[in-house]
Amino acid sequence: DAKTTQPTSMDCAEGRAANLPCNHSTISGNEYVYWYRQIHSQGPQYIIHGLKNNETNEMASLIITEDRKSSTLILPHATLRDTAVYYCIVRVWSNDMRFGAGTRLTVKP
């Protein structure tokens, strides 16, 4: 599995967009980019995933660069409840989920 690099922590003002970057420069062609988050030591929660194209769902948008070496998770209007650790994971098979340290996002009023 490709390694991912994420900033250790980020702050975001409530109501503003939160943009969380992830570098995965050694990603291979069949590896998907997944984002999960973990709130208050609850179980990790799936957010979004993509292969090449940008993706959007009710929670977030995922922007993947054309060379696929990096991606950005966008929470369009962050709320206090979005405060969590966000994990960027690249993998092929679901039993290859390797969580790194993630980015601790703090949404401030």
Added chain:
Amino acid sequence: DTAVSQTPKYLVTQMGNDKSIKCEQNLGHDTMYWYKQDSKKFLKIMFSYNNKELIINETVPNRFSPKSPDKAHLNLHINSLELGDSAVYFCASSQDWRSGGQETQYFGPGTRLLVL
């Protein structure tokens, strides 16, 4: 209706004891997992089962023995508990790990184990 449930939520026990954690999923998934999250918050996969068969055993001490009575349940039994076993244990499930990159895992709420 909880998709992936675990019991107990908290478990405090003495060193040397044997304990079990139960996991159930009502999603109709074929694959289930156990993860361990230590005090440094790193989340690591321990085991993966597909339709009651072991797929992954990530160099976990043999004091840890998963048991899958049916594909909706994956229990974790731990013998001779040690201080270092203190952690949060998460169960997860997915449709079928062989489905490739589109697979999504759904996690349970976790079991907080403290060994004294």
